[in-house]
Amino acid sequence: MLVSMIRHVLAAVAALVMVAGCGTDQAAAPSADRELILATTTSTQDSGLLDELLPAFTKDTGWRVKPLAVGSGQALELGRRGEADALLVHSPEAEVKFVAEGSAGQRRLVMHNDFVLVGPSADPAGIKGVPAVEAMKKIASGSAGFVSRGDDSGTHAREKQLWQQAGIKPAGSWYRSTGQGMGATLRVAAETSAYTLTDRATYLTQKPALDVLNEGDKALLNIYHVIEMTKKAGERVQPDGAKAFADWMVGAKAQQMIGDFGDGKLFVPDAGKDEATLGS
Structure with missing residues (x-):
């Protein structure tokens, strides 16, 4: 229709x-x-x-x-x-x-x-400069806030791959799913000082109040x-x-x-x- x-x-x-x-x-x-x-x-x-x-x-x-x-x-x-x-x-x-x-x-x-992991400049989980899968483990172990698109997008698929490689099933109050696109998800992450996975192009054009903390890993190729x-x-x-x-x-x-x-x-x-x- x-x-x-x-x-x-x-x-x-x-x-x-x-x-x-x-x-x-x-x-x-x-x-x-x-x-x-x-x-x-x-x-x-x-x-x-x-x-x-x-x-x-x-x-x-x-x-x-x-x-x-x-x-x-x-x-x-x-x-x-x-x-x-x-x-x-x-x-x-x-x-x-x-x-x-x-x-x-x-x-x-x-x-x-490429995809990049972005988050608050204080980087409470300490993910800067470590391999992407290790970064996901650090976010989960510290229960640092993470915002997922949760929309069956290519970005969401890559995020799920990273969690799987890290041996983690994300759940709990620290993990939030927006069910929305990348721009909206970046805004939510910025408003809640949380981490998220984004494609670099949207990050650079949207310019959210978040820092690129993890990049360059081949696992983040988009x-x-x-x-x-x-x-x-x-x-x-x-x-x-x-x-x-x-x-x-x-x-x-x-x-x-x-x-x-x-x-x-x-x-x-x-x-x-x-x-x-x-x-x-």
């Missing part, structure tokens, strides 16, 4: 644009049948990256994009139900399982940045892929739009824009690289 309403509204808007533009060069103008839904992570939205990329993609291809910014788990579910045409996500293990189900097309490497959906997921899926978006994201222009975004400090473009070499 939601997807149908979105497509209807986008079609109406595109039609109005086409009427208003009569008599001008419409070669690259989006049309009512060239609209795709992108299910992506809140980090690509909260960092501002989508605001840079999507208008350029539309200008180059004529495809209009409606982004749905959710956790990676929710984005994969939208793809599974045929309610998105393309996915831009950062939960590699879940992505591999998803593609193996058979309803998705290509999955391609786009970019990476890798993004673009996934094309196919008609196997549902008849509403637009494979042509999905392929156009994926091709553009791994193309030279988008990769340059990704590398330049945020003065080159937020994301590293990776199209065509060997994923196994990232972070080494």
